[in-house]
Amino acid sequence: MGISPLSLFTVAASGLQAQTRSVEIIANNLANASTPGFKPSRANLQDVRLTEVQPPDVELGGGVILGAISRDFNQGVLTTTGNPLDLAIEGPGFFEIQLADGRRAYTRDGSFHLDGGGRLVTADGLIVGPGITAPAGFQEVVVAADGTVTARQADGTTTPIGTINLARFANPDGLQSFGNNLLVETAASGPPQVGAPGTVGRGQIHSGVLEGSGVEIANEFVNMLVAQRSYSLSLRVLQTLDEMQRQANAIAT
Amino acid sequence: MIRGLYTATTGIVLGVARQALIAHDVANANTTGYKRAALPLVPSSRLDVQRLATGVPEPVANDVRARAGPLGTGVWTEAPVIDFGQGPLRVTGQVLDLALEGEGFFQVRGTQGTLYTRDGSFHRDAAGNLVTATGQFVLGDNNAPVQLPEGEPVFAPDGTVTVNGQVAGRLGIVQFAQPNALQRAGENTFAANAAAVPAQARVRQGFLEASNVDPNRTVVDMLRVARSYEASVRLVQVQDETVARLLEVGRVG
Numbered sequence: 001m002g003i004s005p006l007s008l009f010t011v012a013a014s015g016l017q018a019q020t021r022s023v024e025i026i027a028n029n030l031a032n033a034s035t036p037g038f039k040p041s042r043a044n045l046q047d048v049r050l051t052e053v054q055p056p057d058v059e060l061g062g063g064v065i066l067g068a069i070s071r072d073f074n075q076g077v078l079t080t081t082g083n084p085l086d087l088a089i090e091g092p093g094f095f096e097i098q099l100a101d102g103r104r105a106y107t108r109d110g111s112f113h114l115d116g117g118g119r120l121v122t123a124d125g126l127i128v129g130p131g132i133t134a135p136a137g138f139q140e141v142v143v144a145a146d147g148t149v150t151a152r153q154a155d156g157t158t159t160p161i162g163t164i165n166l167a168r169f170a171n172p173d174g175l176q177s178f179g180n181n182l183l184v185e186t187a188a189s190g191p192p193q194v195g196a197p198g199t200v201g202r203g204q205i206h207s208g209v210l211e212g213s214g215v216e217i218a219n220e221f222v223n224m225l226v227a228q229r230s231y232s233l234s235l236r237v238l239q240t241l242d243e244m245q246r247q248a249n250a251i252a253t
Numbered sequence: 254m255i256r257g258l259y260t261a262t263t264g265i266v267l268g269v270a271r272q273a274l275i276a277h278d279v280a281n282a283n284t285t286g287y288k289r290a291a292l293p294l295v296p297s298s299r300l301d302v303q304r305l306a307t308g309v310p311e312p313v314a315n316d317v318r319a320r321a322g323p324l325g326t327g328v329w330t331e332a333p334v335i336d337f338g339q340g341p342l343r344v345t346g347q348v349l350d351l352a353l354e355g356e357g358f359f360q361v362r363g364t365q366g367t368l369y370t371r372d373g374s375f376h377r378d379a380a381g382n383l384v385t386a387t388g389q390f391v392l393g394d395n396n397a398p399v400q401l402p403e404g405e406p407v408f409a410p411d412g413t414v415t416v417n418g419q420v421a422g423r424l425g426i427v428q429f430a431q432p433n434a435l436q437r438a439g440e441n442t443f444a445a446n447a448a449a450v451p452a453q454a455r456v457r458q459g460f461l462e463a464s465n466v467d468p469n470r471t472v473v474d475m476l477r478v479a480r481s482y483e484a485s486v487r488l489v490q491v492q493d494e495t496v497a498r499l500l501e502v503g504r505v506g
Binding site for chain 2 (some may be wrong): 003004007008010011014015018019021022042044045046047048060061062063064068069070072074084169170174187188189190200201219226227228230233234236238239240241243244247248250251
């Protein structure tokens with residue numbers, strides 16, 4: 001038996017599903033339009049092949065699927081904040097962060113601070129790099145462009161207390177989102193290659209500066225409109241197919 | 254009488270087949286590099302209807318039965334034709350987003366062998382190969398995967414890619430003498446049954462080619478198909494009722 005309007009419902013439904021996922025991704029981008037170091041994602045939709053030999057010998061399509069989610073790693077705009085522990089990377093590297101379970105995660109968000117114990121941590125309290133602790137009684141902590149962190153005491157003496165290295169990946173697109181503006185390595189990204197800031201493929205650290213979100217609001221709104229419009233179209237197709245199926249059912253009654 | 258029933262049925266089957274293509278097009282209204290399809294309509298074979306011979310002895314030397322005229326048997330279709338018309342280019346600003354302007358395809362190689370695509374949302378994999386969103390290798394004019402060394406790649410309109418001022422390769426952009434040489438292969442790719450020849454399409458870096466599905470036209474097509482489907486269904490019902498009436502009249506009783 002050939003195809004009925006009913007058998008095409010899944011094609012229209014695939015459109016609804018794919019556009020819903022697109023809208024979710026765009027909404028997440030928009031929600032992070034002012035998150036430091038945030039890199040927007042994009043849905044890569046792909047057509048689905050489905051061959052069915054029908055009476056008219058027509059090759060039918062299976063609709064659409066979300067093939068992959070890719071991220072735009074373009075450099076964000078650097079904004080001066082004046083806070084010496086706000087760090088920005090100019091170049092393609094990532095800060096290395098220790099997760100609570102000891103695993104490593106990577107971020108471009110350098111809005112760091114010192115916690116109660118004097119440790120350099122992220123906005124969420126996760127330890128930065130190998131762990132850098134300021135000594136008791138320090139006056140100020142300074143981060144140089146090469147990643148060297150120095151503590152200055154009240155009497156003017158300075159002590160190096162550690163180095164913030166940067167990680168680079170052969171394929172940053174392969175990194176997986178871990179939430180909270182963090183990314184984790186995958187087989188696709190390749191292993192992190194941690195090295196000193198300023199070396200090839202890592203970029204320099206700027207202190208007192210934050211990297212703005214990579215989200216371009218106007219672009220995202222256009223993408224949102226296109227996704228919503230495509231959703232409405234698929235819905236219209238579904239309604240039409242439903243109507244056709246109802247008419248076909250009426251023949252038998 | 255019953256012949257008319259079959260004619261109306263071709264309209265019903267064809268209506269669904271056409272709606273199948275429209276549903277697939279609409280599902281891919283927001284799919285990069287997607288090309289819409291059309292189902293060419295061809296009238297089915299015509300029957301030569303002759304008046305029933307009454308009182309004429311058969312056979313006769315020259316057929317003297319009066320010819321009543323041709324009778325159509327509905328519409329039928331050939332394989333869908335893919336409309337390879339240019340889709341609108343949209344700016345993304347990403348260095349590995351490429352769009353083609355003019356006739357031609359990128360060549361990609363995955364598990365299905367060499368395929369052809371207009372979706373240029375490419376990435377650099379961990380080994381430095383230029384790959385599609387689903388990891389298929391993008392081929393150069395030497396038929397080998399394009400390798401990108403570390404650095405910012407710049408694509409010239411002729412497909413030549415330079416990284417740090419050094420030529421890293423050239424994209425193999427091809428086309429086909431027969432437009433019907435290509436069939437959909439899923440994942441925004443096409444498979445070919447003919448040899449490819451070099452094409453002159455221009456490569457635009459930082460752009461993607463949007464789907465060439467025209468929402469307005471598609472909705473009109475969809476409604477038109479739905480209405481003619483409805484008419485065919487009605488035709489079946491009317492003829493069914495006519496036969497029923499006839500049986501009623503002919504009932505002995």
